[in-house]
Amino acid sequence: MNLKQLKYFLAIAEHGTFLKASEKVFIAQSALSHQIALLEDELGTSLFHRSRRGVTLTEAGEVLMAHARSILRQVDDARESLASLTDSPAGKVTFGIPHSVSNALALPLLQTTRKDLPRVNLELTEELTGNLSRQLHAGQIHMAVLFDDGTLDDFVCEPLLVERLSLITPVAMTPAGDAISLHEALGMPLILPAQPHGVRPLIEQAAVMAGFAEPNVIADISSISILRTSLLAGMGCTLLPVMPLINEIQQQQLQATPVHSPELTRTVTLCRSAHIPMSAAASSVWNTCVTLAQTLSESGVWRDAVVATRHLAH
Structure with a gap:
């Protein structure tokens, strides 16, 4: 061969x-x-x-x-890395991004890469987290944003941000008060991603750890666009960070209510294969993404997110 x-x-x-x-x-x-x-x-x-x-x-x-x-x-990565030893990083980098992070990260990452790394061809692929994990294992993509649910040990990972989840509802279903307990939120008619994608494992794990009943899921929808349509049609609620639906929330078509007792969060994590070396171009995109996520959080552009504790680990 x-x-x-x-x-x-x-x-x-x-x-x-x-x-x-x-x-x-x-x-x-x-x-x-x-x-x-x-x-x-x-x-x-x-x-x-x-x-x-x-x-x-x-x-x-x-x-x-x-x-x-x-x-x-x-x-290709090997050739590009050697060529970059005496030049600026160049080559193609395939970056996997989940649907629920795309609204916050995709455009800023494209714009920053184009400005700071003009010879890098950044290809963004938007997928469900389960699909991104499989593609990362297979070496089909250079890196991906995933969520730390305890199943990332096979990858080299760097936590980027910790996002707070809220109960997001049609205006007519908005609960009373400024916040809602997790126990109450789990009893609402919920539209959530199917297992094992997105926030679903985190929500179910939180319910088990708190000793609550499993979430009252009325529909499994893993598409943000279909979820948005379903919420606007008044079919139910969801548990998500605000960024995927920030436009509808700002236009007061949907309402976001923070969850407490306990608070629901997810750790947005940048991951790559532990076995495949990164090209110079991929390393540059990795560093750019880490810095950019911090900037977006600290400037308030990435809402309800704080910078995570930084460390590289297998």
């Missing part, structure tokens, strides 16, 4: 036919077919289902695709 074969394999997987792939990688179709045949012979398995319409990946092909993307990305 060699890097060219992996490159050819990915081209076929992405374009669906040997002909289109051969045009993409500038190699004769017969030579491309020969290289894939050698690869399949070495691995002892078929990588593609072949038909008149084109090709699709076999189960073995799906497994190899994840590894191939990771391997080729690491090769």
